[in-house]
Amino acid sequence: MATTLAPVDSREVVRCDHCLLVQFRTSNDLCRRCHASLDEEEPEIVAVAPAPQMMPSNGHGRGHLNLAASIRSLRLRGGLSQRQLALRMSVPRTYVSKIENEKATPTLSSLERLARALEVTVPDLLSGGARNRQEEIGELIRDQFIAEMLPFVSQLNGMQLSSILTQVRDLTMRPRRTA
Secondary structure, eight states: OOOOBOOGGGOOEEEOTTTOOEEEOBTTOBOTTTOOBSSOOOOOOOSSOOOOOEEEOTTSSOEEEOHHHHHHHHHHHTTOOHHHHHHHHTSOHHHHHHHHTTSSOOOHHHHHHHHHHHTSOHHHHHTTTOOOHHHHHHHHHHSHHHHHHHHHHTTOOHHHHHHHHHHHHHHHHSOOOOO
16 A cells, blocks of 8 residues: 655654654555554544643642643634644644643744634633633623523423424534525
8 A cells, every 4th residue: 555745735744653653744644654544543522621720830839720721621612623723723733732732832822823723812722711600601691592592491391491402403413405
C-alpha cells in the first residue's frame, strides 16, 4: 500500500505513535513506515463538558485556572473536534492537542485566536467560560421562544415535556428541507 504526501500548502510534521517515525502528514493519514493511523483517537463529544480544574500554584495557596482543561471544556461544549478548532485558528491540529495536553503554552495572540475560534472572549477563555447560574437563567429568559413557552411549562406533565424535548431535538438534528 503506497502513501503519498499531502499537498505542500497543508504539510504538517507528525510523529507516528506506533513506530515513532517523524514525517510529513500523508494524504491518507497513515504512517509511511508502519501504516498506522497518524491521528490520535479523539474522544467522542460529550453533551456536558467537564468544569475547568483549579490547581494549586507554587505552594502559595492561591489557585490558577488549568488553561488546558478550560480550552478542552469550551471546545467540547461547542461540539468541535481538535481538527475543527485548528481549522478555525489556521494552525495544525497537533498544536491544539499540545495546548490541551499542556505540552505547549499559547501566546497572547494564540489566546486571542482561540477565543475567536471558540466564540468567547479571552476572559471567558481564561475562566473556562464559567458563568454563574443567574446569568444563564437571565440569558434564557431573554430568549423570545423560551419566554413564550415559560407560562405553559408548569401545566405540562412529564410525558408532554419529554415529547416536546424530543421534537425540538429532532428539529435541530434534522432541519426541515425547504421546497
